[in-house]
Amino acid sequence: MSGQRDVSMVLETHTTIDPSQKDISEPPKSYTYYHAGPLFTMAELHTNTLLSQAIQRKSSGKFIGILPQDLEQRDQSPHAIRDEDLRALLSCDLGLFTFDGAELDAGTVVEYMFSKMADIPAVVLRSDFRGSGDQGSIGDAWNLMSSNWPRTVGVSVNSLVEYKSALAKTLSRLEVTNPGDLVIDQVAQKVIDGFEKVLQEPPRMPKELRESVYQWLALMPGFRDGSNQQNVEILLKLCGQKQASGLL
Incomplete structure (x- = not known):
């Protein structure tokens, strides 16, 4: 039952605004x-x-x-x-x-x-x-x-x-x-x-999945330049910027 509750909590963010986004004044x-x-x-x-x-x-x-x-x-x-x-x-x-x-x-x-x-x-x-x-x-x-x-x-x-x-x-x-x-x-x-x-x-995208998804997007294409670690760090930073501006 606890697993079902966890899934429900994650899926709720599909249709509701992340509370952290409400703090974006401009x-x-x-x-x-x-x-x-x-x-x-x-x-x-x-x-x-x-x-x-x-x-x-x-x-x-x-x-x-x-x-x-x-x-x-x-x-x-x-x-x-x-x-x-x-x-x-x-x-x-x-x-x-x-x-x-x-x-x-x-x-x-x-x-x-x-x-x-x-x-x-x-x-x-x-x-x-x-x-x-x-x-x-x-x-x-x-x-x-x-x-x-x-x-x-x-x-x-x-x-x-x-x-x-x-x-x-x-x-x-x-x-x-x-x-x-x-x-x-x-x-x-x-x-x-x-x-x-x-x-x-x-x-x-649910808030709980965003960093994980962006880490995967850094690895999934098989970028030729940069190490896996470097690409993950770049995408995690980008994920944070998008969340801060209300885009994620």
């Missing part, structure tokens, strides 16, 4: 977010940059993007690139994951699932108007295994419709305005609203 003035998504074409690289700039500008610096494409990569090996991206993801307060395409970008899905293991609040953005996946009209336009994860807010935008609307506004104003910029600004505001919403959701 939340952070700004948050970093990992800007995950395809980055293989000029269009993708350019859009990632424009969207991250618009999010930071329209949020008055509250949400600051960390783009994998901008990370300094001293080692070009696949293992090193993966490690650098995962470390950057874990260090961020939030995550933005672009789920576009008939098939989702595999790397983005891996990063999203890793963020859920770390209980990182996330916004999933789909700007692709095409239907896909196996959920039909009752679910998301991608594989069902990537849906319904906690502390996640979805943002769906029909890019073509939004672009045509922006183009019409531009033509009616008879002024030189890039309709693409208008669409980027509109999407940026939707993402900002998503960040604000997901920040209101309490952590899913």
